[in-house]
Amino acid sequence: MGQTLEIVFWGVRGSIPVSRSDALGYGGSTSCVEVIGDNGQRIVFDGGSGIHPLGNQYMKEGFPQDLSILITHAHWDHIQGLPFFVPAFIPGNRMTFYGCNQGATLFEDVLKSQMETPYFPVKLSSWMADIRIESIGESVVDLNGMKIESSYAEHPGMTLGFRLDYKGKRIVYFPDNELFAKFDMEKVFVERDMNDEDLDMETVFLEDQKRKFFSFIGGADVLIHDAQYMPEEYGSKIGWGHSHFEMTVRAAIYGKVKHLVLFHHDPSRSDTDIENIVKSSRRIALERGSSMEITAASQNDPRLVLA
Numbered sequence: 001m002g003q004t005l006e007i008v009f010w011g012v013r014g015s016i017p018v019s020r021s022d023a024l025g026y027g028g029s030t031s032c033v034e035v036i037g038d039n040g041q042r043i044v045f046d047g048g049s050g051i052h053p054l055g056n057q058y059m060k061e062g063f064p065q066d067l068s069i070l071i072t073h074a075h076w077d078h079i080q081g082l083p084f085f086v087p088a089f090i091p092g093n094r095m096t097f098y099g100c101n102q103g104a105t106l107f108e109d110v111l112k113s114q115m116e117t118p119y120f121p122v123k124l125s126s127w128m129a130d131i132r133i134e135s136i137g138e139s140v141v142d143l144n145g146m147k148i149e150s151s152y153a154e155h156p157g158m159t160l161g162f163r164l165d166y167k168g169k170r171i172v173y174f175p176d177n178e179l180f181a182k183f184d185m186e187k188v189f190v191e192r193d194m195n196d197e198d199l200d201m202e203t204v205f206l207e208d209q210k211r212k213f214f215s216f217i218g219g220a221d222v223l224i225h226d227a228q229y230m231p232e233e234y235g236s237k238i239g240w241g242h243s244h245f246e247m248t249v250r251a252a253i254y255g256k257v258k259h260l261v262l263f264h265h266d267p268s269r270s271d272t273d274i275e276n277i278v279k280s281s282r283r284i285a286l287e288r289g290s291s292m293e294i295t296a297a298s299q300n301d302p303r304l305v306l307a
């Protein structure tokens with residue numbers, strides 16, 4: 001059987017691109033992930049610096065029929081490649097951007113503003129391609145048979161996560177998401193009877209968050225999730241909007257994910273650090289009797305095929 005979906009990691013880093021020699025194994029570009037269906041449909045999650053080489057590849061190999069670019073949020077590491085996405089400047093290319101408004105500011109204005117003076121010399125209005133910009137919230141979009149559902153993440157400002165369903169395969173993309181921030185990890189992964197009248201308000205709130213998150217990621221073939229921090233760093237970064245890898249691994253096991261891809265690597269992390277995170281993550285899964293596959297997103301081994 002051929003491949004149904006292919007995932008290509010163009011940018012895997014969080015916060016800021018890095019070019020240190022000890023970090024080039026996994027890669028230093030910020031968030032950008034391409035998904036290609038067996039029907040030729042291509043979609044792109046986020047426009048971090050990784051979208052720059054992707055645009056160059058499209059220039060060489062031809063632009064897809066109608067590209068959809070889904071932006072989780074407008075922190076720099078998710079949009080900083082867009083002013084350098086060359087296909088947007090070429091007449092005849094068709095592309096649609098999807099993303100959420102920030103309060104009263106429309107998504108379209110959010111995209112425009114990073115290209116205003118004095119931040120950038122070329123305005124978004126000089127994009128000569130046929131461009132549509134759509135505001136979405138928690139919604140469902142059908143892109144040529146790929147069903148994309150969005151859900152708000154736990155991250156400063158309005159931030160989305162995306163779930164893609166296509167021919168029985170499910171990919172979930174949550175690059176920036178702080179899982180169950182206010183709760184002790186041991187308290188999170190407990191099965192509870194919601195009819196129990198002794199549950200306190202805090203626990204009811206936790207169960208509500210769990211229900212929403214796990215029904216969204218439930219049974220994903222591939223979960224691409226924020227794993228920016230080490231558990232020992234997390235204490236000083238609560239509320240910053242990112243998860244530590246142990247929480248991410250435990251959540252993916254609990255959500256019966258088949259393959260977890262650790263993503264949004266901290267800029268301070270070397271290749272060896274990331275390898276150690278993968279080893280520790282696999283150990284956690286093994287200890288919990290889980291056969292879930294775990295890898296770290298890498299620009300040098302960028303392709304992941306779902307048959």
Ligand SMILES: [Zn+2]
Binds near residue numbers: 015
């Ligand atoms: Zn980010």
